[in-house]
Amino acid sequence: xxxxxxxxxxxxxxxxxxxxxxxxxxxxxxxxxxxxxxxxxxxxxxxxxxxxxxxxxxxxxxxxxxxxxxxxxxxxxxxxxxxxxxxxxxxxxxxxxxxxxxxxxxxxxxxxxxxxxxxxxxxxxxxxxxxxxxxxxxxxxxxxxxxxxxxxxxxxxxxxxxxxxxxxxxxxxxxxxxxxxxxxxxxxxxxxxxxxxxxxxxxxxxxxxxxxxxxxxxxxxxxxxxxxxxxxxxxxxxxxxxxxxxxxxxxxxxxxxxxxxxxxxxxxxxxxxxxxxxxxxxxxxxxxxxxxxxxxxxxxxxxxxxxxxxxxxxxxxxxxxxxxxxxxxxxxxxxxxxxxxxx
Numbered sequence: 001x002x003x004x005x006x007x008x009x010x011x012x013x014x015x016x017x018x019x020x021x022x023x024x025x026x027x028x029x030x031x032x033x034x035x036x037x038x039x040x041x042x043x044x045x046x047x048x049x050x051x052x053x054x055x056x057x058x059x060x061x062x063x064x065x066x067x068x069x070x071x072x073x074x075x076x077x078x079x080x081x082x083x084x085x086x087x088x089x090x091x092x093x094x095x096x097x098x099x100x101x102x103x104x105x106x107x108x109x110x111x112x113x114x115x116x117x118x119x120x121x122x123x124x125x126x127x128x129x130x131x132x133x134x135x136x137x138x139x140x141x142x143x144x145x146x147x148x149x150x151x152x153x154x155x156x157x158x159x160x161x162x163x164x165x166x167x168x169x170x171x172x173x174x175x176x177x178x179x180x181x182x183x184x185x186x187x188x189x190x191x192x193x194x195x196x197x198x199x200x201x202x203x204x205x206x207x208x209x210x211x212x213x214x215x216x217x218x219x220x221x222x223x224x225x226x227x228x229x230x231x232x233x234x235x236x237x238x239x240x241x242x243x244x245x246x247x248x249x250x251x252x253x254x255x256x257x258x259x260x261x262x263x264x265x266x267x268x269x270x271x272x273x274x275x276x277x278x279x280x281x282x283x284x285x286x287x288x289x290x291x292x293x294x295x296x297x298x299x300x301x302x303x304x305x306x307x308x309x310x311x312x313x314x315x316x317x318x319x320x321x322x323x324x325x326x327x328x329x330x331x332x333x334x335x336x337x338x339x340x341x342x343x
Contacts (some may be wrong), residue, residue, distance in 0.1 A: 003035040003082075006061045007043060007069035008089055009075035015308055016045025016070070016089075022317040026068075029321040037064075048154070048229070049083035049136060050258070052076075066327070068320060074098045077106075083325060089316055091115055091174075091307075092256060093337050094229055101339065108337040109323060114315045115174040115307035120177035122306035123224050123254045125180075126278030129165070130250045134328055135157045139297065155277065159221075167220035169237075170227025170255060171196075171207060178224060179203040190216045214244050220304045221252045229256035230342035239264035248275045254306045257282040262293075269298040280306040 003135070006026060008018040027036045038058045041050060042275060044146050050069025059081045061067055069085045075082070077100055085107040088096060089306070093110050101108065129135060133151045140147035151158060166322045168175040168180050171191035179189045180203055191207040201207045213236075227233055236301060237251075238261045251274060253260055262283055268274045278300040285304055293299055337343060 001035045002033060003037065003060075003064045004030055004066045005057075005064040005068065006036070006038045007041075007057065007067065008045070009038070009040045010045060012045050013045065015310075015312065016043065016210065018313055022313050025317055026320055026324065029324040042071050047317055048095040049088045049090035050095045052171065059212070066324075069338060072101070077101055080272065085333070087111075087320060087323065089114075092228060092343075094342060097339060097342060107333060108339060109333050109335045110343075111316060111319060112335055112336050114312065114319060115309075116173040116177040118309040118312075119174045119226070119320055120181055121300070123174075123178050123226070123252050124181050126224055126252045126254075126300055127161070127250065129225075129278065130157075130276040131161055131164075133157050133266075135298075135300060145195075147221060160186075163188070164221040164334045165219055166222040167192060167216045168204075168224045168226055169213065169216070169256040170225065171227075172226065173252070174226040175224075176203045187222075190214050192218060213298070214241065216240055216327040218244045218246065220249060221246065222225070222252065225251070225253045225255050227255050227259060228343035229258050231250065232342075233259050235259065235261045236277050237261065237265075239267070242273070245274065247273055250275050250278070254280045257285070266292060266296060267295055272297065280304055281341060294341070301311045337338070 006023060010016040022039050030036060039057060039060060041054055041056060051071040051073030053073045053075045056081045057255055058075055061076050063082055064080055065082050066085045068078065068084060069087045072086050083106050087109045089111050091110055091112045093108060096108065136150055136157060137147050140150060155269055163186060165188045167190045169180055169192045170200040171193040175191060181193060182189055190206040192210065192213055193207060196207045196209045236259050240265050265277060268276060276298045279300045289294060293301060319334060326333050
């Protein structure tokens with residue numbers, strides 16, 4: 001009997017635990033002739049899905065044709081003798097791209113797009129936080145000071161989104177969702193992606209290639225990072241690129257911490273080159289108590305929660321079930337990962 005292993009349960013963070021009725025929808029999509037195993041061991045749905053290894057998982061996956069979890073570990077992959085398709089509930093996949101996976105003919109699909117709306121809204125909220133001076137208002141509130149002179153006086157840090165330029169580095173599903181919201185508020189949008197489309201783009205004023213990244217950074221009042229972390233994008237935003245940003249610009253990172261040189265970013269904050277930084281992701285997570293980010297007044301920090309939404313499982317289950325039906329019909333799957341490109 002063909003076997004499908006579902007490994008999406010978390011009692012510690014229920015937002016990453018597939019509800020039972022959604023499991024039944026997946027089971028029903030498979031139809032007859034399949035053994036369906038839903039593991040109820042603790043998993044971590046954050047980040048790129050490092051996968052996990054346990055005796056129960058190794059037993060279940062040994063004869064599995066399909067594995068659906070939050071990434072897959074190298075040990076679990078090696079134990080799976082009949083694996084044909086792996087689906088991860090994460091958008092990032094780097095932790096699952098060990099050599100055996102990349103070199104195999106196992107299909108890997110991810111959940112890109114499932115997180116697009118909440119991440120876009122999270123980034124937009126961070127933009128508004130700095131544009132309206134909420135960081136300074138909150139700082140003054142804690143000191144029991146009325147911030148009227150600071151926020152309304154000469155040199156006020158408050159600005160309008162109307163007419164401002166946002167450069168979105170990584171113009172995929174998240175970048176486009178953010179772009180439509182920014183344009184609705186009157187912002188000018190520059191998208192940056194590895195393969196820009198020819199001609200006009202409906203979601204942006206301009207879409208540039210990576211070779212024009214420096215120009216796109218220099219033009220921006222706000223830079224939002226929404227690109228995958230790959231060897232090519234590791235520390236893509238380094239000291240020289242941060243220096244090219246406008247004095248007083250804002251940088252928002254809702255993708256992966258390692259796409260930024262964090263030491264250079266902190267230095268830019270300390271010398272006042274940037275108005276502020278909104279960070280949902282970090283090189284090392286969780287942040288340790290000794291991290292200098294805790295004390296950085298120019299930083300808005302959230303604990304890798306940009307993708308959190310009560311509607312996650314609605315979208316995720318629809319994607320899994322649609323791909324199950326496609327798989328059974330021998331059709332191309334949605335969100336198939338280019339394992340060599342890394343996304």
